[in-house]
Amino acid sequence: AQKVTQAQTEISVVEKEDVTLDCVYETRDTTYYLFWYKQPPSGELVFLIRRNSFDEQNEISGRYSWNFQKSTSSFNFTITASQVVDSAVYFCALSESRDGDMRFGAGTRLTVKP
Amino acid sequence: DAGITQSPRHKVTETGTPVTLRCHQTENHRYMYWYRQDPGHGLRLIHYSYGVKDTDKGEVSDGYSVSRSKTEDFLLTLESATSSQTSVYFCAISDPDRGWNSPLHFGNGTRLTVT
DSSP states (O other), X not given: OOEEEOOOSEEEEETTXXXXXXXXXXXXXXXXXXXXXXXXXXXXXXXXXXXXXXXXXXXXXXXXXXXXXXXXXXXXXXXXXXXXXXXXXXXXXXXXXXXXOEEEOOOEEEEEEO | OOOEEEEOSEEEEOTTOOEEEEEEESSOOSEEEEEEEETTTEEEEEEEEEETTEEEEOTTOTTEEEEEEETTEEEXXXXXXXXXXXXXXXXXXXXXXXXXXXXXXXXXXXXXXXX
């Protein structure tokens, strides 16, 4: 069965610090997709990134970067030079099947203090 | 933003009463989902639909039913609400025709309180 673990329940940093959000997953499939979503205090869920299991290349988008390592079943998310607007709950998710049954981790609440 | 509207946005109901939540989309996406969000659990899938009148159970389907009579509408019904169903409910859509496991796009959520 698929499972996603986000061991960090809450993280608090000061603005401009770098922060890494951990995501560890379990799956028996060789083909799967990993996702990150952001939920700001306003409550909506915003898609950030999708990565398939055949593409281990790290990705950078502005201050955001993602490190996918199949050897450790991890898909970690780093925010460089954090800002107050990065304060949110971040969810990692895994999807194995074609019907899009996506399993989410419990989320990590990030607070960035000015 | 994906055109997804959930109604109502907030609802308070009493234990034992039936409740129906509505999700309406204007994107003509084939797949629709209902998730619930609870502290410590993230989002958990209740039911999903892969087409009109085609639905299936998710991880936490007990106590819930769904219906999809039109592409644009996906209804979630709590036949007899219980306090354990107090939660925030999110509807989501995806379009698998644009690629396998395309990202989910979520509505703004419905906060349901069962007293």
